[in-house]
Amino acid sequence: MSTAPQPRTGSVPAGTPTKITQGSQTRGGIGESTLRPDGTLKVTGEFAYSSDMWHEDMLWGHTLRSTVAHAQITSIDIGEALATPGVYAVLTYDDLPAEMKNYGLEIQDTPVLAHGKVRHHGEPVALVAADHPETARRAAAKIVIDYAELPLITDEASATAPDAVLVHEGRTDHHIGHVPHPNIVHRQPVVRGDADAAAARADVIVTGDYIFGMQDQAFLGPESGLAVPSEDGGIELYVATQWLHSDLRQIAPVLGLPEEKIRMTLSGVGGAFGGREDLSMQIHACLLALRTGKPVKMVYNRFESFFGHVHRHPARLHYEHGATRDGKLTHMKCRIVLDGGAYASASPAVVGNASSLAVGPYVVEDVDIEAIALYSNNPPCGAMRGFGAVQACFAYEAQMDKLAAALDMDPVELRQLNAMEQGTLLPTGQRVDSPAPVAELLRRVKARPLPPERQWLSADAEGSSVDVRALPGGLSNTTHGEGVVRGVGYAVGLKNVGFSEGFDDYSTARVRMEVINGEPVATVHTAMAEVGQGGVTVHAQIARTELGVSQVTIHPADTQVGSAGSTSASRQTYVTGGAVKHSCEAVREKVLDIGRRKLGTYHPAWATAELLLEDGKVVTDGGEVLASLAEVLEDQAVDVELEWRHRPTEPFDLRTGQGNGHVQYSFAAHRAVVEVDTELGLVKVIELACAQDVGKALNPLSVQGQIQGGTTQGLGVAVMEEIIVDPKTAKVRNPSFTDYLIPTILDTPTIPVDVLELADDHAPYGLRGIGEAPTLSSTPAVLAAIRNATGLELDRTPVRPEHITGT
C-alpha cells in the first residue's frame, strides 16, 4: 500500500472545503506544531479553571446525594439544616420553579432533584448554599431523609425478569416502541447476509464471552462552576462543559427562563473525555443563585465527582466468528449488553456505535449483531472516549487472536487477510469511501524493532545490577526478574467520527478581520469547548492559513455565538475547524471585494488574477503583491458568522441496522509489549506502540499528544481502572483516587507513534478525527500481550493480579 492519497469515491457536496484553498505558506498555519495559545497561562497558574472562579459575596453550594441505590423517599426534613448559621438556602424537588423537572441529552429522564424516588447510589436529593463550603457540607449532613428500599435491577437477568420492577414507569420516549422490555433503553440489530448459512461453510468456529468493566473518565478538574444572578432576572453561568448550547437547551426549561436570559461562558476545563457531556452542577448552582440572589460556586471533590458524572458502559459481549481453513472470515454473530444504569444519558448512541462497529475493521459479509443498553440501578453510564466501539473492540480483537490460534496462523496475518480497505461494504451497508489502511497500520507496528529484553539489568563496575523500577511491581521491590515473562500482543480498531445516525451535526464560527495598529488581526469566535485537546491552537492555525495573517485572537467560548456542537466523537477539528475555515473563506472573499472596489483601477490583476492573502498582503497566485491588508481595510472591519455541516448521515434501520449512519471512520493499531510477574500477577507494560491514520495532521505535536493520551486511557482499563459496584447493593465501592487507580508515569510505557496522513477528500484539509481511535485498540493489545505471556484466556478487562495467579 502506498501512502499517496487514494482516489476518492462518491461525490463531494457543494460547499465542502476539501483543499488548502490558499496561503499555505503562512507561518504558524496548518501542518505546523504551533504552541498552545493558552500555554503560558497554564504554566503560570493564571489560567482560570471553573473551580478558580471567585465573586464577592459568593456562597458555596453543596449537593446531598442518596446513600442507597433504589428507594422510595418517604420523608425529607430540612429543618435543622436550614437553621444552621451561615446557611442561606436548602432546596429540594418541591422548590423547582418550572413545570419541567427533568433533563437529559436525548431523553429527559433525569430529575434535577429526586422526586419521591432515587434510582441510583449518589443521586442528587437536596441542595445547600452557605457562606463556607464546610458549613454547606455539614448542614447537608443534617438533612434527614427516610428511604423505603426497592428491589434492585443490577444486570440483564434482573432487568428482564417477568416480575422485574421498572426503573422508569410510563416511558414515552421514542425508543419504547421498539425495545423488547421497558428496562431496555434501546436495541439495535445489524443484520446482513445469512450468518447461519455462512457458518456452515466455516472450517473453524470460535466463540467467547467477554466482560468490560466500568471505566471512569477521571478528568483531573472536578465538576465546578459559578452562577451569578443578573439584574434582569437571568443568570450568568461560568462552567466547564463539552457543549455550551446543549447545556443551555437543558438548563433553560428547568429554570423556567428563556435561553437569552442564561448567558454561559466556558471556564477553563480540566479534561473531559465524555464525562462533561451530561449536566452536573449547572442547574443546581443556578437554582441556588436565583433563590438566594447571590453568586453561588459549586466545586465537587473527587468523591462527589465519581457520582457527579456518567461512566463508560460496562458490557457483556458474546461473540462467534467463523473462518475457512485459509483464514477468510465466513461470518460473525454477536450480542452486546451494555449497562446504561439509572438514566439514559448517551445510551442510545452508545448502542448505535457498538452495533454498527461490532465487526471491527474487517470484511465479513454475513453478520448477525444485536446490541442493547439496559436501564438498571447501577450508576448512570454515558459518554466516554470511543464509546460503544471501545467495548466491541476489546471483544472482537480477543476473538481474532482466538481464531488465529485455532487456525494456527499468525494473529497479525489473519487480521491483514481480513482487513477492510477503501471501498469495503460495512455490515450497515455503508461503503467506506476514504482511505482505510488497516493492514498497513498493523504492518507498521509489527515492523518496529522490539524493545530489548531484561531492561531492568544494567551493567556497572561490579557486574550487573537490577533497577526494580523497570520491573513489574516497581519500587515495591517484589522481584528481581524471577518469574517474569514477556508477551507481545496486537490489536486494531474501527471508530466513527462525528455525530451519526442522521444527527444535524453542524458548527458555527464567527471570524472578524480588521487592522489594529497597522497590523491585520483576525479574531475567531466559536462556542467550541476547549477541554485540553488543542482546538484553540488549531483554530488559530486555520485562520493564519486562510487569511494570511500572523496575529489571531481566539475569543472566549460563550453562547453569544451559535452552537459549535460537542467536543466529543473526535469531531471538533473536523466540524468546528471546518466552520472556521468556511467563515475565513467568506471573510477573505469580502476583503478581496473591498480591495477590488477600492483599488481595482490601479492594477489589472485585481480583476484577472487568482488572489490570495499572504503575509498580511493581497498577492496574485504568481506572487505579485497588490496591496497590504492595511491599505485594503483601513478602518473597516469584516465580520462573518456562518454555520458549517459535514455530509449528512442516516438513521440505522431499527430491524436491520442498514443505513449510511456514519460520516467518517478512524483507525489505529497498537502493539503492546508486556512483562508479567506470573507469581504475583503484576503486569508492567514495556512499550505500547501505535500507528494511526490521521488524514492530515493540522498540528503534529497535538496529534501525538492525543494518540498518547488515548493510548494511556486504554492501558488503564486493561490493567487497573474499574469502578466496582457491589452487586448486592448497587453501591459504588471505590469512589476515590486511592481506590480507583489511573496510570501514573511509572505505569505508562514509552508510546512510539507512527502517523499516516492519507487524506479523506470529504473532510477539511483531508483531516480525520483522531481523539478516540487510539483508546480502542490499546486495551485489547495489552490483553493480547498478557495472554501471550501467560497462556491464560483472560476474558475480562481490567485484568487483576488474581486473574493471572488464579488465587
Next chain:
Amino acid sequence: MRVTITVNGRPQEADDVWEGESLLYVLRERMGLPGSKNACEQGECGSCTVRLDGVPVCSCLVAAGQAEGREVVTVEGLADYARHREDAHPGTGCAAGTCGTSLDAAQRWQAGPTGARSADSAELSPIQQAFIDAGAVQCGFCTPGLLVAADELLETRPSPSDQDIREALSGNLCRCTGYEKILDAVRLAAARQEEAVR
C-alpha cells in the same frame, strides 16, 4: 484563627481561618493564588504540590496552621524562584551537597514587583518553558503540581535518567498526555540547563 505564611517571597496573612482548612484552601480561596489545583483532596494526584520550606508537599494534606511562619512556593512564584536559584547557585551544580535551596536562602529571597508579569511578557522558568515547548500541557490541570515537582527534581538532580524522572513524578497524575510529552519536557529542561552551564 489567623495564619501568616510567606508565599512566593511575600508575607501573607489570612484571618478567620477555620482550623480544618488546608494550606491548599487558604492559598486558593483566601490568598488569591488559585494556581495550585484541587483534584483529589487526599494526596493521590499531586495537582496541589507546593514547596513548603523547600520540600514538595501535597498542600491539600497540610493543615493551614502547620504552615504558620513557613515558606511556601507555588506555581505562581516558580519563575521568580528559579531566577533566584540561578543567581544563588549558577548552573545549579549539585557537587558537594550544595544542591537545592537552603531554608536560609529561601527566606532571604524576595519576589519581583507585583504586576510586572503579564501573560504575554511572562518570563518563565526553564521547566515552564519546556512544558509549553514539548507539548506537555493539554488541559493543564495537573501542570502546576507537575511543574513544582519537576522543578524540584532538576534542582536536586540536574541530569536525571528517565527512570529518575518517572520516580520523581510518580505522585502526579495526568489524564491527558500519557506522560510522554511530560518526560520530553523534563528532558528538554535538563538539556537546556546543561547547555547553559557549558
